Amino acid sequence: MSASKRDELVQSALKIFYEGGFNAIGMDRIAAETGVSKTSIYKHFRTKDDLILATLRLRDEQFRNWLVRRVEVLASEPSLRLVAVFDALHEWLTEPGFRGCMFVKASAEFQDRASPIHAAAAEHKRLLQLYLEKLAEKAGARNPAELALHLQLVSEGAINIAHLNDAHRAADAARAAARVLINSAFLPAATPANSND
Amino acid sequence: MSASKRDELVQSALKIFYEGGFNAIGMDRIAAETGVSKTSIYKHFRTKDDLILATLRLRDEQFRNWLVRRVEVLASEPSLRLVAVFDALHEWLTEPGFRGCMFVKASAEFQDRASPIHAAAAEHKRLLQLYLEKLAEKAGARNPAELALHLQLVSEGAINIAHLNDAHRAADAARAAARVLINSAFLPAATPANSND
DNA sequence: AGTCACCTTTACCGATCTGTACACCTTTCG
DNA sequence: CGAAAGGTGTACAGATCGGTAAAGGTGACT
Numbered sequence: 035m036s037a038s039k040r041d042e043l044v045q046s047a048l049k050i051f052y053e054g055g056f057n058a059i060g061m062d063r064i065a066a067e068t069g070v071s072k073t074s075i076y077k078h079f080r081t082k083d084d085l086i087l088a089t090l091r092l093r094d095e096q097f098r099n100w101l102v103r104r105v106e107v108l109a110s111e112p113s114l115r116l117v118a119v120f121d122a123l124h125e126w127l128t129e130p131g132f133r134g135c136m137f138v139k140a141s142a143e144f145q146d147r148a149s150p151i152h153a154a155a156a157e158h159k160r161l162l163q164l165y166l167e168k169l170a171e172k173a174g175a176r177n178p179a180e181l182a183l184h185l186q187l188v189s190e191g192a193i194n195i196a197h198l199n200d201a202h203r204a205a206d207a208a209r210a211a212a213r214v215l216i217n218s219a220f221l222p223a224a225t226p227a228n229s230n231d
Numbered sequence: 232m233s234a235s236k237r238d239e240l241v242q243s244a245l246k247i248f249y250e251g252g253f254n255a256i257g258m259d260r261i262a263a264e265t266g267v268s269k270t271s272i273y274k275h276f277r278t279k280d281d282l283i284l285a286t287l288r289l290r291d292e293q294f295r296n297w298l299v300r301r302v303e304v305l306a307s308e309p310s311l312r313l314v315a316v317f318d319a320l321h322e323w324l325t326e327p328g329f330r331g332c333m334f335v336k337a338s339a340e341f342q343d344r345a346s347p348i349h350a351a352a353a354e355h356k357r358l359l360q361l362y363l364e365k366l367a368e369k370a371g372a373r374n375p376a377e378l379a380l381h382l383q384l385v386s387e388g389a390i391n392i393a394h395l396n397d398a399h400r401a402a403d404a405a406r407a408a409a410r411v412l413i414n415s416a417f418l419p420a421a422t423p424a425n426s427n428d
Numbered sequence: 429a430g431t432c433a434c435c436t437t438t439a440c441c442g443a444t445c446t447g448t449a450c451a452c453c454t455t456t457c458g
Numbered sequence: 459c460g461a462a463a464g465g466t467g468t469a470c471a472g473a474t475c476g477g478t479a480a481a482g483g484t485g486a487c488t
Contacts, residue, residue: 055340057254060445071467073448082446133342141395142339143252145330156395163396183392183400184408190391191384198338198353203380211381211412218411257475268436270478279476 040078041092043070048089052136056086056143083151086140090154093136098161105169112172113220116185119166120212123189124205127196134197135190162186170219181219188212237275238289240267245286249333253283253340280348283337287351290333295358302366309369310417313382316363317409320386321402324393331394332387359383367416378416385409 046068050059061082065072079085101122109118126132137155144151166182175181192208243265247256258279262269276282298319306315323329334352341348363379372378389405 055342138391139339142336145252159395183404187385187388187405187408191387194335194387198356207380208384211384214415215408215411271435
């Protein structure tokens with residue numbers, strides 16, 4: 035009972051924070067829109083930051099699960115899954131309710147590096163990078179860690195630009211740029227991308 | 232007098248907002264840290280949003296000027312200037328005071344598409360894209376608009392990841408990924424990146 | 429010297445913020 | 459049927475939010 039109620043609360047809070055921002059949304063609004071009284075909310079979470087952390091944990095879990103499963107469905111061969119990541123990304127960016135990355139927003143509103151919220155956002159990005167790295171590894175990339183980071187830069191950029199300008203254009207461009215980077219990472223060291231001066 | 236005082240105020244507010252966030256910083260704090268009384272601030276700006284808009288305009292001007300001049304110094308040939316953009320970016324990302332992109336933060340805290348602040352952030356990104364497009368055009372890229380967008384995705388992603396994780400790694404990776412994308416954009420259509428299904 | 433325009437300080441407004449005290453109601457168990 | 463227990467809404471506290479009114483200072487120009 036209490037556990038599932040709590041999950042519902044976090045799920046609702048997630049949506050409200052995502053659409054309205056963390057600082058801009060007050061606990062009164064959370065209580066009003068979730069139907070859970072403020073007193074009860076503070077029974078489950080000692081502070082607002084704790085509630086925000088819980089929503090971020092849920093978001094991290096939901097998003098990564100969604101991405102992994104979507105990629106599994108879209109492509110079965112390891113070499114194709116890297117591209118499939120950007121097909122899944124395309125789907126997300128062009129969704130009607132798309133409002134940017136929740137963790138980017140969280141890190142924008144809680145800049146203090148000591149804040150657990152900032153740390154949670156950083157951790158989410160690290161986990162995504164790790165996922166890409168594993169995909170690149172299975173696909174047999176020359177340098178999986180490097181390719182993963184390159185792809186993450188493109189995907190993060192696409193998320194931001196999609197939020198500010200044309201989402202379709204950004205999503206298409208991300209897919210195209212990713213293809214170029216992926217191809218280059220499998221070529222027999224034709225273009226040494228990491229040549230320093 | 233009034234004009235330069237105003238500029239000083241905006242300059243100081245820019246720094247304070249950049250380090251503390253827009254919603255988190257109150258006007259009392261702006262008044263206290265700038266030494267300008269709240270009454271005087273509201274003589275120059277009717278609302279807090281107006282002050283924020285002024286800081287964003289200043290930031291846009293300063294950043295684009297800095298980037299253009301830095302690229303001019305770092306490379307004289309058009310074909311090399313595209314790479315130089317990422318050398319300049321590297322310098323910025325690894326600065327001690329780097330705290331992410333101010334416009335990303337602004338758009339994160341003011342998500343409403345009707346907000347002039349959101350629009351200002353979008354405009355900034357559009358202007359940067361235009362600058363990259365002009366560079367790509369002068370360098371003789373096959374598809375300047377597409378290359379510019381690809382490079383912007385990488386650069387935006389690097390700004391975000393640098394803010395959350397290792398800045399040096401992100402900056403290096405951005406430079407490497409940019410080189411790959413630039414090289415590919417000058418090859419005689421060997422890898423058609425924009426091939427749709 | 430006197431006047432005027434501007435800037436500052438101080439105090440304040442109503443609204444909203446996070447977080448809490450307390451009385452109430454429901455549920456469960458004896 | 460009654461009583462202990464725990465979740466519920468109301469109402470509130472203390473602080474801070476954006477924004478303003480009014481009075482006191484300060485300097486420049488005539």
